[in-house]
Amino acid sequence: MKPYYWESQHGNFGDDLNLWLWDFLLPGFREAHEDVLLVGVGTVLNSALLPKEGRKLVLGSGFGYGTLPDMRDRDLWDVRCVRGPLTAGKVGVPEELGIVDPAVLVADMPEFANQPKRHKCAFVPHWESAVAGLWPVVCATAGIHYIDPRGEAKDVIGEIAACELIVAESMHGAILADAFRVPWVAVSTSANINGFKWRDWATTVGVDPTARRIPISTRAEAIIKGARFWGVDYEGAEQAAGRGAVAVAQAAPSSGVRSAAKQVLAVPSTLALWQASRAEPQLSTDARLSERKARLYAVLEGVRRDYL
Known part of the structure; x- marks a missing residue:
């Protein structure tokens, strides 16, 4: 599995953190399912950015620019969660899957x-x-x-x-x-x-x-x-x-x-x-942030069961 991120020619830490965050959250993910692209932190749900071919695992990504890719084929798109309820509405998944930006878990490293x-x-x-x-x-x-x-x-x-x-x-x-x-x-x-x-x-x-x-x-x-x-x-x-x-x-x-x-x-x-x-x-609030992080960790546990 390979993490996808938008790479600015100038550098941008909010995108570049994908290079190591997922190794902390999902140890060993790189050795599993070579045909799957992990689509994580960033406003990357954009048809101009993501490759059309191949399976994608979406973990906390957001929409915000351009047009959405066609994500209707659930055999190719495994949407476990997105950045928030506005992205969930655009993608057409239940609002409760709009959990939080996964970057919040960096603080747990x-x-x-x-x-x-x-x-x-x-x-x-x-x-x-x-x-x-x-x-x-x-x-x-x-x-x-x-x-x-x-x-x-x-x-x-x-x-x-x-x-x-x-x-x-x-x-x-x-x-x-x-x-x-x-x-x-x-x-x-x-x-x-x-x-x-x-x-x-x-x-x-x-x-x-x-x-x-x-x-x-x-x-x-x-x-x-x-x-x-x-x-x-x-x-x-x-x-x-x-x-x-x-x-x-x-x-x-x-x-x-x-x-x-x-x-x-x-x-x-x-x-x-x-x-x-x-x-x-x-x-x-501490309570709100903790609740969102707990929900995201639950999603990650499901990914470990199904992919690793």
């Missing part, structure tokens, strides 16, 4: 136990924000620790666990914070942040997915997101220029004057992020 708190507050942006934004500088100015979602997944998760508060634009930043019992505040820099998948997960643990709006930090970030920056609308600019052009612009060296100018233009982002770090955070 011994290597992440008893993490000392090293940071009072940290910001975990969406990977697109990290690619084109000025967020490390914004965070430094606001006195907030910056966590790059493109880093090695275990390192990123360890940093989240070591915080007292997380400001999260990354959904898995919020999911992992909640799993480690770290209060969190949801933020969003553009309409590109997928509200459906946030509501899908949030419903399972009884939290409010409403995000505080944070202004975009750079022109390049606006281009890659097709959004507005300082009154200029860049909708469609990504298609016209291509993401490669944005990457080149970000990589090009900047003079001290240009860097200072960028920091001035990012002042609204800095202020809004600082305000978010002082907003009332939230956290699911």
